[in-house]
Amino acid sequence: MSRSAHPAGPRHADVLPEGHYSAPPADLNTLDHKVWAQTVGRDADGVVTVGGVDVRRLAEEFGTPAYILDEADFRARARAWRTAFGPDADVFYAGKAFLSRAVVRWLDEEGLNLDVCSGGELATALSAGMPAERIAFHGNNKSTDEIRRAVEAGVGRIVLDSFQEIVRVAHIAQSLGKRQKAQIRITVGVEAHTHEFIATAHEDQKFGIPLAGGQAAEAVRRALQLDGLELIGIHSHIGSQIFDMSGFEVAAHRVVGLLKDVRDEHGVELPEIDLGGGLGIAYTSDDDPREPHEIAKALTEIVTRECEAARLRTPRISVEPGRAIVGPTAFTLYEVGTVKPLDGLRTYVSVDGGMSDNIRTALYDAEYSVALVSRTSTAEPMLARVVGKHCESGDIVVKDAFLPADLAPGDLIAVPATGAYCRSMASNYNHVLRPPVVAVRDGEARVIVRRETEEDLLRLDVG
Numbered sequence: 001m002s003r004s005a006h007p008a009g010p011r012h013a014d015v016l017p018e019g020h021y022s023a024p025p026a027d028l029n030t031l032d033h034k035v036w037a038q039t040v041g042r043d044a045d046g047v048v049t050v051g052g053v054d055v056r057r058l059a060e061e062f063g064t065p066a067y068i069l070d071e072a073d074f075r076a077r078a079r080a081w082r083t084a085f086g087p088d089a090d091v092f093y094a095g096k097a098f099l100s101r102a103v104v105r106w107l108d109e110e111g112l113n114l115d116v117c118s119g120g121e122l123a124t125a126l127s128a129g130m131p132a133e134r135i136a137f138h139g140n141n142k143s144t145d146e147i148r149r150a151v152e153a154g155v156g157r158i159v160l161d162s163f164q165e166i167v168r169v170a171h172i173a174q175s176l177g178k179r180q181k182a183q184i185r186i187t188v189g190v191e192a193h194t195h196e197f198i199a200t201a202h203e204d205q206k207f208g209i210p211l212a213g214g215q216a217a218e219a220v221r222r223a224l225q226l227d228g229l230e231l232i233g234i235h236s237h238i239g240s241q242i243f244d245m246s247g248f249e250v251a252a253h254r255v256v257g258l259l260k261d262v263r264d265e266h267g268v269e270l271p272e273i274d275l276g277g278g279l280g281i282a283y284t285s286d287d288d289p290r291e292p293h294e295i296a297k298a299l300t301e302i303v304t305r306e307c308e309a310a311r312l313r314t315p316r317i318s319v320e321p322g323r324a325i326v327g328p329t330a331f332t333l334y335e336v337g338t339v340k341p342l343d344g345l346r347t348y349v350s351v352d353g354g355m356s357d358n359i360r361t362a363l364y365d366a367e368y369s370v371a372l373v374s375r376t377s378t379a380e381p382m383l384a385r386v387v388g389k390h391c392e393s394g395d396i397v398v399k400d401a402f403l404p405a406d407l408a409p410g411d412l413i414a415v416p417a418t419g420a421y422c423r424s425m426a427s428n429y430n431h432v433l434r435p436p437v438v439a440v441r442d443g444e445a446r447v448i449v450r451r452e453t454e455e456d457l458l459r460l461d462v463g
C-alpha cells in the first residue's frame with residue numbers, strides 16, 4: 001500500500017495500533033444498510049441523499065451538526081413492530097430514546113403506544129395528542145406532582161417501582177376519586193447486554209422490586225389490597241442492546257412463575273405481562289440484530305409455553321422498544337474541521353459537535369461507524385478517530401473507523417444509527433448549542449426540533 005501525499009498517519013495493516021476495529025472495508029464509499037436508514041443512498045455525483053434530499057443541501061439549509069431523521073424509515077420500523085405483535089399485544093415506544101411532538105404523532109398514526117418517564121415526557125406526549133390511555137408512566141422516583149398529573153390525565157398504566165410508590169399512587173388516585181391501572185416492575189435476576197446475559201445477576205440496582213426473597217409477591221399482595229389501584233400485570237426490563245433472546249426466556253419463565261403464585265394465593269390471574277425493551281440495533285456492520293417478526297414470534301412462544309406449563313391463561317403481552325425503532329432512522333451530519341495525523345497512531349478528525357450531541361461513546365464505550373457523505377473518494381483508507389470540539393480528551397464520537405485519506409476540512413461526514421439516546425441525552429457542555437432534528441421524507445426536509453440558539457442559552461441565565 002502506498003502512502004498518499006496527504007500526511008494521514010498509518011494505514012498499513014501491520015502498523016495499525018490497537019483498537020476496536022477490523023480491517024478496512026473494501027470500499028469506503030459503500031453504505032451498509034444495516035447501519036444506515038432505509039432511504040439513504042448516493043446520487044450520481046456520489047453525494048449521499050436521504051429521503052430524496054442531498055446532504056449538502058441539508059447542511060446549507062439547516063447547518064451542522066444536525067440529526068437527520070428518515071421519517072419513512074421511522075414509520076416503517078414502528079409499523080413492523082406493530083404488525084409483528086398483532087392485535088393481541090401492545091407495542092410501547094420508549095420515549096426516552098427520542099421524543100418530540102412529531103414523533104408522538106407518527107406513533108399515534110402507526111398505532112403504537114408510548115412510555116414516558118418524567119413530567120416533561122408526559123407533557124410532550126399529551127401536547128401532541130397521544131391519547132392518555134395509550135401512555136405508560138415509568139420511573140424509579142416519580143414525584144407526587146408527576147403522579148398526580150399522570151393520574152389526572154388518565155394514563156393507561158403507571159409502572160410501580162417501589163413499595164412506597166404503591167402506596168403513593170394508590171393514595172393519589174383515591175384522593176382524585178380514581179382507580180389507577182398499574183403494573184409492578186420486578187427484577188428477575190437477569191441482566192442482558194448485547195450478546196451475553198447473566199441469569200443469576202443479583203438485584204443490586206435502583207429499578208424494580210426483586211423477585212428474590214418474596215418481595216415481588218409481597219408487593220402484589222399490598223397492591224391488591226388498595227382501592228386506588230387496579231393491578232393489571234407484571235413488568236420486567238432486563239437490559240439494553242440485546243441480541244440474544246435467551247435472557248427474555250429466563251425472564252418470562254420467572255415472571256410467569258410469579259403470575260402462577262399470585263393465582264394460587266389470591267385466585268387472581270393478572271391479565272398482562274410486559275417484557276420491556278432493550279432489543280439491539282446495528283451500530284457497525286459487525287452487529288446482526290433480529291427482525292421484529294422474529295422477536296415477536298420468539299417472545300410470544302416463550303410466554304405461551306410457560307403459561308401452558310403453569311396452566312394459566314396467556315396474558316396480553318407488551319413490549320417497549322425504543323432504540324430498535326428510532327436508533328437506525330437517523331444519522332448525525334457533521335462538518336470536518338481540523339484533521340490532525342498523529343504518526344504511528346491515527347488521524348484525529350475534529351467535527352463541529354461531539355460529546356454534547358453524542359455522549360454514548362464517552363459514557364458506554366459505544367461503537368459507531370462513520371462515512372464521508374459530501375462526495376466519494378478513491379483515496380486509501382486511513383485509521384481515524386472522530387472527536388468533538390469540547391474541552392475534554394474523552395470527547396470522542398467514533399473511536400476507531402476508516403475514512404478516506406484525502407479527508408479535508410469542509411467535507412461532510414455522517415455517523416449513522418444516532419437516532420436513539422443522542423438528542424435525548426444531548427447537553428450544553430461548553431455552552432455548545434444542541435443541534436436540530438431534521439425529518440426528511442419524499443424530497444422534503446423539515447425541522448422537528450429546532451437548533452438551540454445563544455438566545456436560548458442566555459434566556460435561562462437570569463443574571
Ligand SMILES: *Cc1c(COP(=O)(O)O)cnc(C)c1O
Pocket residue numbers: 094096097115138237239240241276277278279320321322323324420
Ligand atoms: C430504556 C427502557 C426501554 C427501552 O430500551 P431500548 O434499549 O431503547 O429498547 C424500555 N423499557 C424500559 C422500562 C426502559 O427503562
